[in-house]
Amino acid sequence: MVVSKGGNGRWLRKYKTFFLIGLIILLFQVLLAAHFLELKANSSDDWQPQSHKAVTQGLENHRKKLQVANTTALRLEELNFRPECEITGKEAVSAIHRAKSQNCKQLIANVTCKSLAGTLYPKRLTGSCPNGGKIAGKALGCFKDENNYRLLSGYFGVNKKSNSPEYCIQLCLQSGFEYAGVQYSHECFCGNDEPLSTFKLPDSSCNMKCPGDPHATCGGYYTINVFQTGIKKFVPQVANTESPPSHENVKIVFLLTLNGRALRQVKRLLKILYHTRHFYYIHVDVREDYLFRELLPLERRFPNIRLTRRRFATIWGGASLLEMLLSCMSELLDTPWTWDFVLNLSESDYPVKQISALERFLGANRDRNFVKSHGRDTQRFLQKQGLDKTFVECDRRMWRVADRRLPEGIQMDGGSDWIALSREFVSYVAKSGDDLVGGLRQVFRHTLLPAESFFHTVLRNSRFCDSYVDNNLHVTNWKRKLGCKCQYKHVVDWCGCSPNDFRPDDWARIQSTQPRQLFFARKFEPIINQAVLLKLELWLFGLDKPSRSVTNLHSYWQSVYHHLDLSPAIDDGLRTVTSSVGRVWSKTVTNATCSVTILRATSFHTKDLYKYTLVHFTTSDSADIEVAFRPINMTYLVAPSTLTKRIEELAVSSDYDQKEQISRNFPRILSPYSEPVLVYKFAASGASVTHNITCLWLDPIGQLVEISDISIEESALIGHSKPNLKHPHRPGSWTVKLIYHQTLLAEVKFLITPLEFYSGVPLGVKQARLIHGGSVSRPLTDNYDRFIENSDEGILKGVSVSNSNKTGKELQDWIDSLFSKFYVIEKSCAVGRTEVCGVQVEECRRTSWSSFAPDPKSFIGSVNETSGAFDIW
Numbered sequence: 001m002v003v004s005k006g007g008n009g010r011w012l013r014k015y016k017t018f019f020l021i022g023l024i025i026l027l028f029q030v031l032l033a034a035h036f037l038e039l040k041a042n043s044s045d046d047w048q049p050q051s052h053k054a055v056t057q058g059l060e061n062h063r064k065k066l067q068v069a070n071t072t073a074l075r076l077e078e079l080n081f082r083p084e085c086e087i088t089g090k091e092a093v094s095a096i097h098r099a100k101s102q103n104c105k106q107l108i109a110n111v112t113c114k115s116l117a118g119t120l121y122p123k124r125l126t127g128s129c130p131n132g133g134k135i136a137g138k139a140l141g142c143f144k145d146e147n148n149y150r151l152l153s154g155y156f157g158v159n160k161k162s163n164s165p166e167y168c169i170q171l172c173l174q175s176g177f178e179y180a181g182v183q184y185s186h187e188c189f190c191g192n193d194e195p196l197s198t199f200k201l202p203d204s205s206c207n208m209k210c211p212g213d214p215h216a217t218c219g220g221y222y223t224i225n226v227f228q229t230g231i232k233k234f235v236p237q238v239a240n241t242e243s244p245p246s247h248e249n250v251k252i253v254f255l256l257t258l259n260g261r262a263l264r265q266v267k268r269l270l271k272i273l274y275h276t277r278h279f280y281y282i283h284v285d286v287r288e289d290y291l292f293r294e295l296l297p298l299e300r301r302f303p304n305i306r307l308t309r310r311r312f313a314t315i316w317g318g319a320s321l322l323e324m325l326l327s328c329m330s331e332l333l334d335t336p337w338t339w340d341f342v343l344n345l346s347e348s349d350y351p352v353k354q355i356s357a358l359e360r361f362l363g364a365n366r367d368r369n370f371v372k373s374h375g376r377d378t379q380r381f382l383q384k385q386g387l388d389k390t391f392v393e394c395d396r397r398m399w400r401v402a403d404r405r406l407p408e409g410i411q412m413d414g415g416s417d418w419i420a421l422s423r424e425f426v427s428y429v430a431k432s433g434d435d436l437v438g439g440l441r442q443v444f445r446h447t448l449l450p451a452e453s454f455f456h457t458v459l460r461n462s463r464f465c466d467s468y469v470d471n472n473l474h475v476t477n478w479k480r481k482l483g484c485k486c487q488y489k490h491v492v493d494w495c496g497c498s499p500n501d502f503r504p505d506d507w508a509r510i511q512s513t514q515p516r517q518l519f520f521a522r523k524f525e526p527i528i529n530q531a532v533l534l535k536l537e538l539w540l541f542g543l544d545k546p547s548r549s550v551t552n553l554h555s556y557w558q559s560v561y562h563h564l565d566l567s568p569a570i571d572d573g574l575r576t577v578t579s580s581v582g583r584v585w586s587k588t589v590t591n592a593t594c595s596v597t598i599l600r601a602t603s604f605h606t607k608d609l610y611k612y613t614l615v616h617f618t619t620s621d622s623a624d625i626e627v628a629f630r631p632i633n634m635t636y637l638v639a640p641s642t643l644t645k646r647i648e649e650l651a652v653s654s655d656y657d658q659k660e661q662i663s664r665n666f667p668r669i670l671s672p673y674s675e676p677v678l679v680y681k682f683a684a685s686g687a688s689v690t691h692n693i694t695c696l697w698l699d700p701i702g703q704l705v706e707i708s709d710i711s712i713e714e715s716a717l718i719g720h721s722k723p724n725l726k727h728p729h730r731p732g733s734w735t736v737k738l739i740y741h742q743t744l745l746a747e748v749k750f751l752i753t754p755l756e757f758y759s760g761v762p763l764g765v766k767q768a769r770l771i772h773g774g775s776v777s778r779p780l781t782d783n784y785d786r787f788i789e790n791s792d793e794g795i796l797k798g799v800s801v802s803n804s805n806k807t808g809k810e811l812q813d814w815i816d817s818l819f820s821k822f823y824v825i826e827k828s829c830a831v832g833r834t835e836v837c838g839v840q841v842e843e844c845r846r847t848s849w850s851s852f853a854p855d856p857k858s859f860i861g862s863v864n865e866t867s868g869a870f871d872i873w
Contacts, residue, residue, distance in 0.1 A: 074087050074093045075097075079096075079102070079109075081106050081109070083109040084113040085117070087113070089402055092112040095400065096109060098399075099394065099397075101395055107392055111390065111401060111446060112401050115390050116402070120404075120446065121404065121405075121406075121407060121439075122407050122439040124407055125408075125435065125436055127409065127410055127411070128462055128463045129460065130463075130466075131232050134231060136169065136173070136229060137169055137230070139165075139227050140227060140228065141201075142201045142219070142224070142226075143199045143200055143223065143226055144205075145181075145223060150191075151191065151224060152177075152181045152191030152195075153189075153193075154191040155177065155188075155379065156188070156190075157188045158188070159186055159211070160211055161211055163182060163187070163212050164182070164210040165213070166212075167212050167213075168190075169229050172190035173408075174378065174382075174408075174411060175378035177190035177191055177192055177233075178191070178228065178229060179193070179226055180226070180229050181224040181225060181227070182210065182225050183223065184220065185211060185219070192233040201223060206219045206223045207220055230409075237468060237469050239361070239364075239365050239368060239469050241364065241517070243360035243361070243363060250340050250363040251337075251338060251340050253281055253343070254278065254280050254343055255281050255325075255342050255343065256281070256345055256347070257314075257344060258283065258284045258347050259288060259291075260291070261288070261560070263858075264558065267858045267859070267860050269347065269349070269350060272355075272537065272540075272872060273355060276868035278304065280304060280306070282305070282307045283328055285312070285313060287567045288567070289565040292311070293564065306335070310327055315393070315397070315491045317398055317494065318398055318492075319393045319445055319446065321450065323445075325344065325451055326429065326430050330431060333423075333426065333431060340366060340422065341421065342421050343419070344418060349520050349522045350524050351520055351540065352475065352513045352518060352520060353514075353518075355869075357519065358519045361517065365469070367424075367467055368467050369421050370472055370473055371415065371419050371455055371456050371459065371469075371471075371472055372415045372472035373414070374413075385448065385452070386449075387406065387414070388403060388405075389402070389403060389404060389448070390402045390404045391492075397490075398492040398493060404446075406443065407443065410460075411460045412453070413453065413457050413460045414449075414457065415453075416472045418474045418522075425467065428464065429454075440454060440457055440458055441454075448492065473520055474518065474520045475512070475513050475520075476499045476522055477521070478499050479500045482658065483500055484496075484497040485658045487658055498659060500660065501660055502522075502524055503531075503532055504531055510532075510539075521536075526558075526605075527605060528662065530556050530608055531554070534553065537872065541872065551853075551854045552848060552856075554608075555605070556605045556606070557603070557604055557605075557855065558605075559600065559602055560574065560600075560601040561575075561598075561601040563598065563599050569760060570760065571669075572755050572756075572758055572759065572760070573755065574601065575756070576753055576754070576755050576757055577667070577669050577753055577823070578598050578613075579756060579757075579812075580756075580819040581615045581629050582597075582598060582617050584816055584825060585627050585825055585828060589828065589839055590837040590838070593837055596617035597617060597618050598617055599616045599617060600616045602616070603667075604628070610630075611628075611849065614626050614628050614851050616851070619836055623830055623831070623836045624830065626851065627827070628825070628826050628827040628828070629667075629826065630667070630824060630826065631822060631823055632821075635746060636749075638747065639740075642685075643712075643740060644745050646682045646683040647681075647683075648683050650679075650680050650681075650746060651668065651678075651679050653665045654675050654677060656677045662679075663677070663679050670752050671753055671755055672727065672728030672752060672755060672771050673729075676722075676752075677722045678708070678722075678723075679719075680712075683717070684717060686714075687714070690711060690713040692712075692740075693709065693710050693712060693739065693740050693745070695739075696737040697723050697736055698737070699732075699734060700731070700752075702789060703793065705777055705779065705780065706723040706725055707780060708722070708724075709721065726775035727775060728771050729774065730752065730772070731753060731755075732751075732754075733821070733822075734752055735749050736748045736750070739784065739787060744787055750822070753815060754772055754815050754818070762807075765807055768805065768806065769804050769805060772803060772804035827847070828842075829843060831844050
């Protein structure tokens with residue numbers, strides 16, 4: 001049969017589409033086959049040809065290169081050691097790069113390698129808390145579940161890669177649940193109620209495979225395999241409230257863990273806590289020479305007050321905090337003191353009930369241990385606290401280095417690091433060689449905020465589990481919006497929260513403790529607010545006002561510097577300015593006939609307002625004088641606008657505390673290496689209008705070096721603006737101008753003082769040029785030229801270059817001239833005399849401002865023989 005050409009063409013055109021579809025399917029099958037062969041090659045290297053292995057290895061190497069490219073590469077040339085393993089994890093590599101010392105870098109590397117090898121932590125720990133006959137992993141069968149009524153309703157999680165009965169049992173056990181259930185292959189449920197037998201189904205109804213164990217079944221569609229976790233439901237004990245006749249026999253160790261320089265507040269706290277039948281064990285941070293030195297004489301006067309000689313350098317969230325507590329507890333067990341409880345406090349704590357009330361309460365609960373749990377979902381708590389991460393403490397920082405898996409077999413818990421523990425439990429955690437305690441100490445050695453979880457976790461898993469009372473005896477002034485601003489970035493690779501200081505506005509929270517089993521409140525800082533402390537003390541003793549006249553009742557002094565301190569080292573800016581105070585005072589009062597040497601500096605506050613910085617000198621005629629100086633207000637309001645009238649505070653300082661919304665650099669001493677911030681406070685207007693204000697930062701030669709912004713709204717009337725300035729800053733008079741809608745609202749002048757000292761040593765010529773020459777930065781050009789007066793820029797630049805070459809007497813004269821423009825010396829007095837270098841002055845003890853003036857609030861005198869305590873009011 002003959003087919004015509006035209007018919008053949010029509011046939012080809014008709015089936016052309018089918019040919020193309022078939023070709024695409026064929027190519028797709030070829031690609032699938034190639035991919036299948038590659039997978040086989042990766043899973044079975046033993047049988048593939050060498051050439052194919054080379055291709056596969058090349059692909060694997062390429063994958064690793066991409067992985068490393070996504071992290072910061074570890075540069076071995078920056079290390080003086082070779083790591084024990086290959087470290088590619090982004091967090092560990094970053095930590096090693098940022099660590100300053102080689103010892104710290106090596107510690108991070110060693111811990112990381114042990115973590116990768118799985119040898120850093122015990123894989124499993126065994127508790128001794130009675131479990132009520134529960135058997136870990138015991139299968140209860142397959143049960144019918146419902147969407148609106150879950151058999152296990154305590155916790156729900158999804159894991160599409162690792163879910164299995166074993167995985168879910170461990171997760172539920174870790175979270176403190178009696179039962180675990182797997183459902184729909186990848187779902188894990190936890191709960192404390194055993195499913196009723198009426199919901200039970202044939203085992204075949206649970207038939208879905210587990211992604212983490214293909215040999216096990218993980219429930220089905222609304223069917224669940226249920227297992228026991230091996231623990232019983234945890235129920236905290238309820239504290240007894242009936243006081244036994246022998247409550248006065250209870251002896252408490254107040255473990256004071258102190259930091260900072262608030263000596264007078266520590267003494268005030270000791271006065272109100274003190275009784276001859278209790279004990280006071282004090283740990284002072286190893287870097288705080290002043291506080292340790294000033295408290296040490298108390299040992300000679302009071303046999304029940306001791307300072308530990310084994311001191312730690314503790315940081316917020318650091319592993320050293322737990323190490324310090326356990327060390328102190330171990331030492332307490334070795335003392336001849338007979339005690340029943342250890343209760344830890346800081347200098348920021350204060351009692352809200354008399355100590356006799358605490359005695360009665362603990363006397364009724366001698367066998368109990370008081371800790372405060374987190375009160376939320378355990379898995380969420382673990383993640384929020386970073387307990388699923390490995391941390392390393394060194395260089396005064398907590399470095400995050402890797403993820404981790406916590407040991408199996410134990411419940412995790414935590415919450416507050418303020419505790420009250422019985423002697424028996426303290427002996428167990430501090431002295432026992434128990435595997436549980438030893439294993440948990442190893443875990444918490446590399447844990448963030450370990451003191452907030454260690455004691456809780458030991459209690460939950462040990463034979464002391466039935467002594468757990470969910471109460472740390474404290475009320476804490478949490479204001480999450482202010483206290484959770486990631487304010488600890490400089491010491492830890494994590495964001496944390498910190499409570500706020502109590503102020504009179506928070507008084508209702510203190511009053512609410514009266515009917516509750518709460519005995520302490522925190523935080524209190526007299527340098528921030530002292531009025532609330534006075535109100536609290538009077539309330540404790542049922543007084544409206546002190547029963548006798550108290551001198552300097554509303555005044556507070558806090559040390560800033562002492563010449564005997566080796567640690568911390570004095571700030572070079574502070575030393576420069578205080579030295580200038582001595583020279584300016586001598587020139588003004590004695591016509592420079594009297595030379596002075598600085599001994600100490602003190603911050604003076606009255607009625608909760610900063611007044612002066614006091615500088616104590618010894619003079620060339622062997623006299624001791626104290627001089628009071630303060631910064632001059634250098635804020636100028638320009639535009640007579642409504643917004644300008646709302647400005648209540650405008651100043652440039654440093655050390656801004658976002659939580660307390662205050663600069664802790666009260667005298668506003670700024671040097672070339674400071675971090676200046678503009679601190680502002682606006683009055684409320686009642687209108688919800690946002691004002692965006694531009695801040696122009698001008699250096700001493702009139703150059704615009706930075707532009708920053710602040711946003712004023714009714715919910716944010718107090719705050720700060722931190723410019724991005726390069727170090728070192730050019731010394732001299734700086735200006736910040738506030739611009740709103742192309743109008744100059746106000747300007748602030750502030751001093752960047754030249755440095756007379758660098759690292760405590762007088763400046764040499766090269767150092768002076770480097771530090772006082774300022775950083776190299778291009779002046780900004782923007783639409784603000786009309787606000788910048790730079791006609792004398794050339795002259796000012798020449799003066800600045802000349803000043804940067806000054807050392808010795810010339811440098812001192814330059815510093816003193818700048819000091820006199822920005823500070824004023826208001827008062828001076830002499831210690832134990834009325835004449836200094838031929839000049840009549842007031843005696844310091846007769847003043848109301850000198851650090852030598854009487855301060856009965858913080859004076860520790862004689863113990864009342866009748867009560868065994870100090871007289872307060």
